[in-house]
Amino acid sequence: xxxxxxxxxxxxxxxxxxxxxxxxxxxxxxxxxxxxxxxxxxxxxxxxxxxxxxxxxxxxxxxxxxxxxxxxxxxxxxxxxxxxxxxxxxxxxxxxxxxxxxxxxxxxxxxxxxxxxxxxxxxxxxxxxxxxxxxxxxxxxxxxxxxxxxxxxxxxxxxxxxxxxxxxxxxxxxxxxxxxxxxxxxxxxxxxxxxxxxxxxxxxxxxxxxxxxxxxxxxxxxxxxxxxxxxxxxxxxxxxxxxxxxxxxxxxxxxxxxxxxxxxxxxxxxxxxxxxxxxxxxxxxxxxxxxxxxxxxxxxxxxxxxxxxxxxxxxxxxxxxxxxxxxxxxxxxxxxxxxxxxxxxxxxxxxxxxxxxxxxxxxxxxxxxxxxxxxxxxxxxxxxxxxxxxxxxxxxxxxxxxxxxxxxxxxxxxxxxxxxxxxxxxxxxxxxxxxxxxxxxxxxxxxxxxxxxxxxxxxxxxxxxxxxxxxxxxxxxxxxxxxxxxxxxxxxxxxxxxxxxxxxxxxxxxxxxxxxxxxxxxxxxxxxxxxxxxxxxxxxxxxxxxxxxxxxxxxxxxxxxxxxxxxxxxxxxxxxxxxxxxxxxxxxxxxxxxxxxxxxxxxxxxxxxxxxxxxxxxxxxxxxxxxxxxxxxxxxxxxxxxxxxxxxxxxxxxxxxxxxxxxxxxxxxxxxxxxxxxxxxxxxxxxxx
DNA sequence: GTTAGGG
DNA sequence: CCCTAAC
Numbered sequence: 001x002x003x004x005x006x007x008x009x010x011x012x013x014x015x016x017x018x019x020x021x022x023x024x025x026x027x028x029x030x031x032x033x034x035x036x037x038x039x040x041x042x043x044x045x046x047x048x049x050x051x052x053x054x055x056x057x058x059x060x061x062x063x064x065x066x067x068x069x070x071x072x073x074x075x076x077x078x079x080x081x082x083x084x085x086x087x088x089x090x091x092x093x094x095x096x097x098x099x100x101x102x103x104x105x106x107x108x109x110x111x112x113x114x115x116x117x118x119x120x121x122x123x124x125x126x127x128x129x130x131x132x133x134x135x136x137x138x139x140x141x142x143x144x145x146x147x148x149x150x151x152x153x154x155x156x157x158x159x160x161x162x163x164x165x166x167x168x169x170x171x172x173x174x175x176x177x178x179x180x181x182x183x184x185x186x187x188x189x190x191x192x193x194x195x196x197x198x199x200x201x202x203x204x205x206x207x208x209x210x211x212x213x214x215x216x217x218x219x220x221x222x223x224x225x226x227x228x229x230x231x232x233x234x235x236x237x238x239x240x241x242x243x244x245x246x247x248x249x250x251x252x253x254x255x256x257x258x259x260x261x262x263x264x265x266x267x268x269x270x271x272x273x274x275x276x277x278x279x280x281x282x283x284x285x286x287x288x289x290x291x292x293x294x295x296x297x298x299x300x301x302x303x304x305x306x307x308x309x310x311x312x313x314x315x316x317x318x319x320x321x322x323x324x325x326x327x328x329x330x331x332x333x334x335x336x337x338x339x340x341x342x343x344x345x346x347x348x349x350x351x352x353x354x355x356x357x358x359x360x361x362x363x364x365x366x367x368x369x370x371x372x373x374x375x376x377x378x379x380x381x382x383x384x385x386x387x388x389x390x391x392x393x394x395x396x397x398x399x400x401x402x403x404x405x406x407x408x409x410x411x412x413x414x415x416x417x418x419x420x421x422x423x424x425x426x427x428x429x430x431x432x433x434x435x436x437x438x439x440x441x442x443x444x445x446x447x448x449x450x451x452x453x454x455x456x457x458x459x460x461x462x463x464x465x466x467x468x469x470x471x472x473x474x475x476x477x478x479x480x481x482x483x484x485x486x487x488x489x490x491x492x493x494x495x496x497x498x499x500x501x502x503x504x505x506x507x508x509x510x511x512x513x514x515x516x517x518x519x520x521x522x523x524x525x526x527x528x529x530x531x532x533x534x535x536x537x538x539x540x541x542x543x544x545x546x547x548x549x550x551x552x553x554x555x556x557x558x559x560x561x562x563x564x565x566x567x568x569x570x571x572x573x574x575x576x577x578x579x580x581x582x583x584x585x586x587x588x589x590x591x592x593x594x595x596x597x598x599x600x601x602x603x604x605x606x607x608x609x610x611x612x613x614x615x616x617x618x619x620x621x622x623x624x625x626x627x628x629x630x631x632x633x634x635x636x637x638x639x640x641x642x643x644x645x646x647x648x649x650x651x652x653x654x655x656x657x658x659x660x661x662x663x664x665x666x667x668x669x670x671x672x673x674x675x676x677x678x679x680x681x682x683x684x685x686x687x688x689x
Numbered sequence: 690g691t692t693a694g695g696g
Numbered sequence: 697c698c699c700t701a702a703c
Contacts, residue, residue: 594697620691635691640697643694 405464409480451479597632599641604661607638607645608668615676616642645669 419433450457457467599607610626619635619642627633648656649666 596697617692619693636693637697639692639694 407478449481451481454479456481594632598658601659601661601665603627603630603633604641604645604665607641608665608672610638611642611676612668612672615679616673617676617680642669642673646673649673 419430419437421430421433425433452467459467606626607622610622614621614625619639622638623633623635627638645661645666646669648661649669653660653663
């Protein structure tokens, strides 16, 4: 079939339109797509957890008035008794569940904002935040020796050369985090101590991240795709075919466009390759598949951040791009491995050494910091492996002179991203992919949850004082979490801000609660977990009727007044992925849209040339001919572009937008379009009589 | 999987 | 660029 089609050359130098190919059932296609969608369900575990740090001054308790309709639970007015209880419980840190999340998380931001300002803002800032104002210096700083993932992992792994052409499967595990975590924490801690000693009134959170590189000069240039024509420039007359019978010059089949930041580094010129025409190019489902995988079912794409505003001065999330090697995630090549299974596999395998997901890990004893036991601290954090990079120092250090409670959120981690790339993908494309994934998350609509002592503070109307987070002993137990926006979560299915939904048929989140002994199982974690099981049962009672009740949860908690505090097991991230499985209604809205990549003039040139030669209606051939190396250009894209080109050529130049296309090209578009339209008409008329 | 066309 | 009917 293919061969036959290829032989259909020869009408005035053009190829005649080929007869429609054999068709396949649309039902098959539908079935195929459906399977794909199902496989995507567990692609994301998107609850990002935030380690928080609290600075406060209780002189003027801020009055929170950010009412939430879906959170009507009564708040808890913390009393001294409760305080004592929690002090005790502090020693029982829960290594709650989800271990797999931390290491695979992204460090997205570093945030400093007044607590009373319930609107959190994330802004990018340079790594060096020495001068960041205290009040509202929210920053996104990947705060790390980023670039580590691709730069190190691939090199250490199976990268073939500096261009990042993977020679074989790349399996990246979350192993690199801990080392860095130590490094980072050490820096942070020292700085905190220093600040305490030298700052007087205004506390500055200077955090210079060593090794932080804003730009990757090697791989990521941040430039738009550069299109390079082939050996014979399409603009050169010599490239044109001599087609005496044609109304316009046809082109040599020598133009091939590729993008520099494309999925593959290319030599730039695809020589006329006859063999290529005999075979279909290897299916590049990678793009789509990744796109679909990244297209989280649970996160709506679009600028709908309400609780968290992400922005920076450049209007782009540049820092997000810089992933830390640790925070990452896994790149998988097991294409035949069901995504759902992959997720579960990851869950179980990584959880053994991952840390918790909640803010528990930031409960670092101030004494240790003050004693200068940085190494011990780091070691501890290292052991925890899920420890937040935000190490809370002595709260007194951060006591502010004004009446505001100041928060410092070191980082947001967006865990559990699945990236699947072709082996031949470049590091640059990998980074881009991760970038897209993170952007999809951040752009999907987030809300912020507040964790106190591992419990979720659900009542938005309570003040910080009332909820008790203004108490000294709570300073290092405050955490934040990024959650899906409630507006996207039908409350009937899930209480929205609940990171996991017990009614879901996927029991993973609770598999660790095999607690007949009152202890949350830590799995095979070789590090003795610190347990903080406070209010686990309370959480279940108050919010989830269908929750499996660990009745043997023996650890008591100040239960009577903690109804507003809901323990959020750290596995909430995984559980997040579970929640939307049954929500199919909005699925179509959640799929991530591809990034827009306007065609360059060179690409247009190549497209026009190919269409002149092949005609309209043979977009796959056009793709193979002129855009075979431009992985991001599908034949549908080319078809669409041609459509818009025709439209553009017909409208007045004043009405045109974007990068101006040379009139010469537009003229050729019209000419070719007219020609091939005529040919199509002829072709249709022929069989009729 | 491709093509064509509407959105 | 997405979606989808139709092929």
